[in-house]
Amino acid sequence: MLMSPVYAMKRFPPTQHRCRPKKAVPDPGNRGSGFAGPPVSPPGGRPKGVGGVIILAVFTPLTPSRPAFDQDGLPYSPLYGDIYHAAQGALEQARHVFLAGNGLPERWRGRERFTVCETGFGLGLTFLTLWRAWRDDPRRSRRLHVVSVEAHPFAREDLEQLLRARLPAGWEDMATQLLAQWPPLLPGLHRLDLDGGAVTLTLAFGLAEQVVPRLVLRADAFFLDGFKPSVNPGMWSEPLMRALARLAAPDATAATWASAGAMRRALQTAGFEVERRDGFGGKLHMTVARYAPRFERRHAPAEPPSFAERHAVVVGAGIAGAGVAHALALRGWRVSVFDAAWGAPALGAGHLAAALTPLLARDDSPRARLSRAGALRAATRWAPWMDGGIVARCGTVQQAKSDDKEPGMHAMLAELGFPADWVRAVTREEASGLAGCPTARGGVYFPGGLRVRPRLLGAALLSRPGIEVRAARVARIEALQADVPSGRRWRAVDGLGATLAEAEIVVLANAAQAPRLLAASSLGPTGGELPGFFGQKAIAGQITLLPAQDAGWRPPHCVVAGDGYVLPAVDGDCVAGSTYVHDAARAVATAEGHAVNLERAARLLPELAGAGLDPGAFTGWAGWRAVLPGRLPVIGESPVHGGLWAASGYASRGLSWSALGGDILAASLEGEPMVLEGDLLRMIAWR
Structure with missing residues (x-):
C-alpha cells in the first residue's frame, strides 16, 4: 500500500450545484450487494426518486446551532x-x-x-x-x-x-x-x-x-x-x-x-x-x-443475518485485512487470518510511514464524502494508538498546485463551510509556520491529518483478542452446502489440498490476488459479469527515504502534500513519494524513482532543491497498489456467492479505507445501522 494525499477540486458554474428532481422510479432493491438502501444517481447524474421520495443531489452546508434561551430560560x-x-x-x-x-x-x-x-x-x-x-x-x-x-x-x-x-x-x-x-x-x-x-x-x-x-x-x-x-x-x-x-x-x-x-x-x-x-x-x-401497511411493501429493509458460529476467514493480513479482522473481533467474532508473508522480516519493513489526508471537492462530491468518512472512522478506530509511535495527529498542509490555484482553494472552503477544526485556509507564511520550514505556497490545512506507520498499525489491529493470524497461502476456497443459518459454508484450502479453516464467511482482502484466487477456485466470472472486480490491476510504486538529520534542509513538522508529499521524520528519515509504474514486471526501488520523488518534494519544500542531495544514495521501498477501474474499491458481499465478501482495490488510499471498510463489513454481518450512506455504498459494491 502506498499512500499519497490527493487534492481534488472541481469548478462548476452555480447552476450545476443543484439537480432538478426526476420522476420517481422503482427501487431496484438489494441486488446481492450486502446492503439495503435507496438507489441514487451516479456521480454527476441526476437524482432518482424512490417510492415517492426524491433524493436530492445537492450540497447544503451545515448551519450549527448556538446556545440561546427564551424568556423562561428554556433552550x-x-x-x-x-x-x-x-x-x-x-x-x-x-x-x-x-x-x-x-x-x-x-x-x-x-x-x-x-x-x-x-x-x-x-x-x-x-x-x-x-x-x-x-x-x-x-x-x-x-x-x-x-x-x-x-x-x-x-x-x-x-x-x-x-x-x-x-x-x-x-x-x-x-x-x-x-x-x-x-x-x-x-x-x-x-x-x-x-x-x-x-x-x-x-x-x-x-x-x-x-x-x-x-x-x-x-x-x-x-x-x-x-x-x-x-x-x-x-x-x-x-x-x-x-x-x-x-x-x-x-x-x-x-x-x-x-x-x-x-x-x-x-x-x-x-x-x-x-x-x-x-x-x-x-x-x-x-x-x-x-x-402495518395495507399495501405490499416494495422497499423493505433487509433481514438481519444470523450465524451459528460467528467465525470468519480473512485472506490477507495487510491494512485491508487487518481493518476487517479488527472490526469483526470488536463485535465478538472469531477471525482466522491467512497470509503467506505473515511474519516475514522484510514484510513492509521499508514502508516506514504513510499519510491519511481527506479529499476536498467544491461540490462535496461522492469521492470527497467517501474520503471524509474514511478519515473520520480511522481517527475513531485508531484512537488507542494515537500517541505518535504508531499514529500521529501531526496535521497536513495541502498546497495549491500553482500560485493561481490558491485563491480557488480558499474560495472553495468558504463555499463548503467546513469548521476550522477540520480544515482551514492558509497562506504560504502560515503554511510555513505550521510546517516549521519554508513551503512553496499556501493552500489548506487539515489539523487532523495523520502520519501512520502501516506495519506497526497492522500488527496492533491484528493483536485484538479473537484474531488468529497464520503464515499460510490460501490456494483456493470451496463453497460447502451446510445446515447453517446463512445457508452456506466455506473452506479455505492450501496448495497441498489441506484444509486451513472452515467458516460461514470468507473475506478476500488480498488486493490484486483476489481475482486470481477466485479463478483458481473456479469462481471466476462467467458471461462477463463483474468486469470491474476481475479487472483489478497491480500498479507498482516506490517511496523515498530522505535523510532528515544534518542534510542541509529542515524536515517538516506536519505532512506537506500537493503533487507528491513529504512526511515528518521517523527514525531519522522523511518519507517522500510516490511513483506510479504501470505494467511493471516487479516492484523495485530505483535511483530513477528516487529522483522523481525528490523533484516533487523539492517543489513543495524549496530548501530541498538547494540541499545537494544525491538520489543515487537514497534508500526506499517499493510495493504494489491494487487498482480497480474508477479507482474505487469493492467492499461488500458477492452478488453471486453468498457468504463471500471482499475488501479489495484500496489503491493508494489504503489508510482511508481500512477502518471504514472493516466497519462496513462488520456492520452488515451484525445487522447494525450502516456507517455509510446508501448512495456511497452502491459506489463501492461489487461491479
Missing part, C-alpha cells in the same frame, strides 16, 4: 423560533412520549439488538434518557443502536455547556462518553461507539429530506422530534414519512409529541396505523403509530 432555536423541549422537562417528556409511546423498555427485552431512528437530536437529552433506560434494564437487548438526524448540531463546547446544566446526578459518565466522541460539524454520518460498543449512536448531520433517503438501517422504533410543524414543515411531510417507512422493521412503532392532522395523515399514507394518546406538558394529545 431555544432562533432559526425556528421554537423551544427544544417542554417546560415540564426534557427527560420527563422523553420518558412519556418517546419511550412509553414506543412500548419501551418492554419491546427490547430478550432481543439481540434494538434500533431506534430519531429525527432531531437537539441537545441529546432524549438519547441520553433512552440510553439510561436501556442501562437500567437487566433484561435489555444485547445491543442498542440509535440513528439520529440533526440539521443544526451544536459544537462540542456548546453542547457540553447545555448538558452539564441539565443532567441529573449519575448521568455524568454518559455525557462524558458522548462529548469525548462528539464529531466535527461535517455533513454525513458519524458513528459513536459507547459503553464498549454495546451502544452505538450514528449522528446523521444534514437536512432530513436529504439525509433520511440515504440511510441504511432497519428501525424498530421512531422518535419523531422535530421543531413544530408550523415552523419546520419539512420534518413532518409526507415524503419524509415515506422515506422513514422504508426503514421500518415489521411492526415498528413511532411516537411524537405532535398531533397535527397533516402529520398524522402523512404517517397513515406511509403505512402506519395512527393513534392519539394523552399528551405531555400541557399538550392535549400526542401521537403513537405502528407500521
